[in-house]
Amino acid sequence: MHKVLAVGGMVAACLGTAQAQTLDLHGIGVxxxxxxxxxxxxVTGNGNRFRLTGDCGQVEVNGSEQQVSFGKAAGLVVTGVKNRIEGDRVTGLEVSGSEHQVETEVRGGDQQPAQIAIYGDSNVLKLALDGPTQIEVNGLNQQLTWRGDEPQIETTGVEHHIQQD
Known part of the structure; x- marks a missing residue:
C-alpha cells in the first residue's frame, strides 16, 4: 500500500512541475x-514598455498605453485602451477594447487556419498573413490592413476600413 502512495506522490509531483509558468509583468511606467x-x-498596468526576447507562449496585454514588442508568440490577446504592440509572428490574435495599434505577422498552419478576432472601437491592425487565416471584425471603426495570403473575412458592426496593402 505504501508503494501505491509513493508512486501517486511522485506522479503528483511530476505533474505539478509540468504545469506551465507565467511571467507576470505589471506596473506603471516600467x-x-x-x-x-x-x-x-x-502584461498589466499603465504606460509600461516591455521588450520580450526569445520565443514566447501566449502573450496577453491588458491596461492602457502599454508598449510591448516580441519575436515569436503562440498567440496574442490585447485588451484595454491605447496599447501599441509589435511582434514578429503569432499563430492567433484577439483584440478588444479601443484605440490599440497592433502590427505583426499571423501564420496559419497546414491543419488549422489562424484565427483573428477584432472587437471594440477604433483599433488599427497592420498584419502580414502567411497561410490560411480567418478574420472576424466586430464593433465600430476598426482599421485592418493586411498583406500576404488572402484571408476569409466576416464583419459585423459599422464603419470598418479593411484593405489589402
Whole structure:
C-alpha cells in the first residue's frame, strides 16, 4: 500500500512541475527587457514598455498605453485602451477594447487556419498573413490592413476600413 502512495506522490509531483509558468509583468511606467523562455506572458498596468526576447507562449496585454514588442508568440490577446504592440509572428490574435495599434505577422498552419478576432472601437491592425487565416471584425471603426495570403473575412458592426496593402 505504501508503494501505491509513493508512486501517486511522485506522479503528483511530476505533474505539478509540468504545469506551465507565467511571467507576470505589471506596473506603471516600467521599462525593461524580459526573456520569454517559451513561457506565457501577462502584461498589466499603465504606460509600461516591455521588450520580450526569445520565443514566447501566449502573450496577453491588458491596461492602457502599454508598449510591448516580441519575436515569436503562440498567440496574442490585447485588451484595454491605447496599447501599441509589435511582434514578429503569432499563430492567433484577439483584440478588444479601443484605440490599440497592433502590427505583426499571423501564420496559419497546414491543419488549422489562424484565427483573428477584432472587437471594440477604433483599433488599427497592420498584419502580414502567411497561410490560411480567418478574420472576424466586430464593433465600430476598426482599421485592418493586411498583406500576404488572402484571408476569409466576416464583419459585423459599422464603419470598418479593411484593405489589402
Amino acid at each position: 521599462s525593461r527587457d524580459v526573456p520569454c523562455k517559451g513561457l506565457d506572458v501577462i
